[in-house]
Amino acid sequence: MPAIFRPRSTLIGRAVLLAMAMTVTVAVGWWWLAPRSDWARRVGFTIDQPVPFSHQHHVAGLGIDCRFCHTSVEVSAKAGLPPTWTCMTCHSQIWTNAGLLAPVRQSLAEDKPIVWGRVNNLPDYVYFNHSIHVAKGVGCSSCHGQVDNMPLSHKAATLTMQFCLNCHRDPGPQLRPENAIYNTEWVRPADMPSPDAMLAHYGIPNRTLTDCSICHR
Numbered sequence: 526m527p528a529i530f531r532p533r534s535t536l537i538g539r540a541v542l543l544a545m546a547m548t549v550t551v552a553v554g555w556w557w558l559a560p561r562s563d564w565a566r567r568v569g570f571t572i573d574q575p576v577p578f579s580h581q582h583h584v585a586g587l588g589i590d591c592r593f594c595h596t597s598v599e600v601s602a603k604a605g606l607p608p609t610w611t612c613m614t615c616h617s618q619i620w621t622n623a624g625l626l627a628p629v630r631q632s633l634a635e636d637k638p639i640v641w642g643r644v645n646n647l648p649d650y651v652y653f654n655h656s657i658h659v660a661k662g663v664g665c666s667s668c669h670g671q672v673d674n675m676p677l678s679h680k681a682a683t684l685t686m687q688f689c690l691n692c693h694r695d696p697g698p699q700l701r702p703e704n705a706i707y708n709t710e711w712v713r714p715a716d717m718p719s720p721d722a723m724l725a726h727y728g729i730p731n732r733t734l735t736d737c738s739i740c741h742r
């Protein structure tokens with residue numbers, strides 16, 4: 526009896542099956558990973574701003590404290606962006622004619638706030654609060670990275686739910702002393718008190734910080 530399939534057909538059949546399996550794997554991988562990637566979450570990208578404000582110059586260079594400009598970070602949900610007159614405390618004296626600062630002078634003259642583009646932005650269905658994190662020993666750089674090195678601001682972390690939960694599951698190891706909250710170059714020294722001691726120090730109760738209602742209220 527003549528064979529219906531020649532041996533070569535078996536080989537081709539196997540190759541086709543393998544190619545299909547690989548396509549499906551790559552597609553599922555892409556579907557799952559792409560939305561979580563740094564690229565999709567815009568991590569590391571700068572955006573156009575009305576004035577090219579540099580944290581590198583103002584924070585690392587001039588040593589201005591975060592709270593001088595982000596005045597409400599210790600007391601409210603929002604850190605806040607500085608009003609024009611905060612810039613003018615210095616720029617009415619220095620760099621008064623710089624072209625780069627024309628939008629700042631215009632804003633003051635017309636009494637219209639500068640509209641800064643947003644780098645970090647959570648969807649409206651997520652509740653976030655700066656003041657509790659600052660009060661409980663979480664430093665700015667845990668979420669915003671080394672802002673003092675940024676000539677233009679960029680997002681430093683994906684800010685996905687996974688990112689928040691990674692710390693909320695076990696915040697102890699990420700807590701720092703009060704005097705290091707605004708130090709964006711801080712690294713954990715070897716002789717730090719234990720994570721449990723830090724949790725006790727900040728009075729963080731042993732509750733579930735991963736409950737949905739903490740962030741979705």
Ligand code: HEC
Nearest residue numbers: 578583584589590591594641642643644645665669672678
């Ligand atoms: C002299 C004023 C000034 C100081 C000091 C300052 N900032 Fe800013 N910051 C700004 C301005 C203006 C913007 C808006 C423009 C931009 O995004 O760069 C901003 C934006 C930011 C953003 C991005 C906001 C967004 O759109 O999501 C972060 C994060 C930030 N600052 C953190 C810090 C931290 C941390 C410090 C201290 C280490 C600090 N800033 C010190 C003026 C300041």
Ligand code: HEC
Nearest residue numbers: 576577578579582589607611612614615619620625626629
């Ligand atoms: C405490 C004083 C002070 C404050 C407040 C301040 N600046 Fe400056 N700024 C300076 C000095 C000093 C320089 C010159 C830095 C240099 O050339 O090294 C400068 C430079 C600049 C420049 C030129 C580019 C650069 O980074 O060198 C821009 C643009 C600028 N500032 C924008 C702003 C804006 C916008 C604000 C308000 C959010 C602001 N500054 C608040 C002191 C200040």
Ligand code: HEC
Nearest residue numbers: 591595598603604605645646647653658659663664665668
């Ligand atoms: C636990 C993470 C976390 C920490 C710690 C943190 N931030 Fe933020 N920050 C965020 C998130 C998330 C947003 C976006 C909030 C939104 O879209 O509602 C944000 C937004 C901002 C903004 C934009 C304006 C605003 O209030 O929305 C500034 C400025 C800022 N942060 C500065 C700071 C400074 C300064 C510190 C340190 C004192 C700090 N942040 C600590 C997560 C953090």
Ligand code: HEC
Nearest residue numbers: 652653654657661663667689692693696699729730739740
């Ligand atoms: C590096 C650690 C860390 C990261 C990252 C972090 N958190 Fe937190 N969060 C804490 C700590 C610590 C507390 C204080 C817990 C306490 O006092 O019991 C807290 C408290 C909170 C609270 C207040 C809870 C309450 O009911 O009082 C909210 C809301 C919150 N976080 C939301 C977020 C969101 C949203 C993100 C991600 C954008 C985030 N957190 C990222 C450490 C973190």
Ligand code: HEC
Nearest residue numbers: 647648651684685686689690693734735736737739740741
């Ligand atoms: C520590 C804060 C935090 C907690 C706790 C939390 N979430 Fe979220 N959740 C977020 C953030 C931040 C986002 C927004 C992510 C983004 O920007 O895409 C989010 C997004 C979501 C979304 C939108 C789809 C997605 O994945 O982007 C759903 C659904 C959701 N959360 C459900 C839950 C449920 C169910 C729980 C409890 C098991 C929970 N969340 C607990 C912070 C939190």
